[in-house]
Amino acid sequence: AQTVTQSQPEMSVQEAETVTLSCTYDTSESDYYLFWYKQPPSRQMILVIRQEAYKQQNATENRFSVNFQKAAKSFSLKISDSQLGDAAMYFCAYRSLTGANSKLTFGKGITLSVRP
Amino acid sequence: ETGVTQTPRHLVMGMTNKKSLKCEQHLGHNAMYWYKQSAKKPLELMFVYNFKEQTENNSVPSRFSPECPNSSHLFLHLHTLQPEDSALYLCASSQVQGGRGIGGNTIYFGEGSWLTVV
Numbered sequence: 361a362q363t364v365t366q367s368q369p370e371m372s373v374q375e376a377e378t379v380t381l382s383c384t385y386d387t388s389e390s391d392y393y394l395f396w397y398k399q400p401p402s403r404q405m406i407l408v409i410r411q412e413a414y415k416q417q418n419a420t421e422n423r424f425s426v427n428f429q430k431a432a433k434s435f436s437l438k439i440s441d442s443q444l445g446d447a448a449m450y451f452c453a454y455r456s457l458t459g460a461n462s463k464l465t466f467g468k469g470i471t472l473s474v475r476p
Numbered sequence: 477e478t479g480v481t482q483t484p485r486h487l488v489m490g491m492t493n494k495k496s497l498k499c500e501q502h503l504g505h506n507a508m509y510w511y512k513q514s515a516k517k518p519l520e521l522m523f524v525y526n527f528k529e530q531t532e533n534n535s536v537p538s539r540f541s542p543e544c545p546n547s548s549h550l551f552l553h554l555h556t557l558q559p560e561d562s563a564l565y566l567c568a569s570s571q572v573q574g575g576r577g578i579g580g581n582t583i584y585f586g587e588g589s590w591l592t593v594v
Contacts, residue, residue, distance in 0.1 A: 393581045403513075403564055404478075405585035451519070455581055463509065463532065464568075464583050468518040 362387045362454050366467035373442045374475050380427075381437040381470050383452030390414075391457040394428065394435045395464070400448040408450070411435065413457075439472075447474045479503040482567050482586035489557065490594055497552040497589045499567030508550040509583070510542060511566040519566070525550060526572045557593045564588045 363386045373379035385394070396408040411419045411428050418426050423443075427436045439446055452467040480501045489495045501508065510522040524532035525544040539561075541553040550567055570583040 395582070397585075402587070403590075404587045405566060405568075406478075407582060407584070410582060453583075455583065457581065463521055463524050466519045 362389075362392075362456065362465045364452050364454050364465050364467040366452055366470050368470050369468070370471045370473070372473045372475060373439070373446075375442055375444060377442055378438060378440045379442055379472065381439070381450050381452075381472065383435045383437070383467055385433050385435065385452070385454050385465075387433070387454065387456075389456055393455045393457065394426075395453040395455070396424075396426070396435075396437045397451045397453060397466075398446075398448045399451065399469070400445075405451075409437065442474050444474050444476060447472060478584045478586065480567060480569055480584050480586035482565075482589050484589060485587065486590045486592075488592045488594060489554065491557060491559070493557075494553070494555040496554065497565055497567075497591070499550040499552075499569075499586055501548055501550075501567075501569035501584075503569060503584060505569040505571055505584075506547045507570050507572045508544060508547070509568040509570075510550065510552055511568065512563050513566060513588075514563040522552075554591070557591075559593050562591055562593045564590055 365384045392413045394411045398406045398408045409421045409424050423440045425438045449469045449471050451469045453464045483498045508525045512520045521534050522536045523542045528544045543551040566588045567586040568583050
């Protein structure tokens with residue numbers, strides 16, 4: 361079974377600075393997908409960024425980028441030029457590509473606060 | 477707006493009541509999910525439906541009864557709940573397996589239904 365680990369429960373960043381959120385996972389599969397979701401106080405789960413494991417190039421979405429290290433099974437999220445609206449809980453998630461296991465496996469999440 | 481709509485957004489019910497949560501997706505997906513999120517607990521997968529068939533029940537108590545009449549609608553019927561069942565219930569949808577190509581493999585969430593059991 362796959363597991364996703366987010367070992368930092370909380371992080372804080374100064375507005376306009378850069379912050380990196382860590383995520384590691386464990387799997388025996390070679391083909392899968394990785395996601396970062398953001399959950400603001402409204403509790404809506406919003407997709408931030410996604411990565412296909414077979415692609416070596418790191419995904420980027422505006423101020424958000426990932427550092428995907430497949431051999432190390434690491435998938436960190438970097439937020440550049442942090443904004444007050446980035447304050448939220450962030451979840452790392454894994455989805456298998458093979459078999460009938462179509463569900464997302466989530467980490468426990470990390471609470472990010474942004475200091476003005 | 478993610479294309480997944482949940483109603484009601486807030487529900488307060490007594491322990492002897494029977495109520496239902498509804499989820500509807502407008503994304504053409506064929507898999508739907510119920511997740512539970514309690515305070516200070518990680519997201520818990522409850523049920524998975526693929527092509528209207530339940531493929532996963534994550535040891536959920538029988539007081540929660542899911543129903544998936546078609547690929548676009550998912551219900552969670554609630555009866556004789558306990559106060560510890562108070563939580564945010566999130567519905568989600570996706571393609572069962574989209575093959576390679578990230579769009580088909582992304583899971584989209586509704587805004588959630590806040591449930592309080594009194």
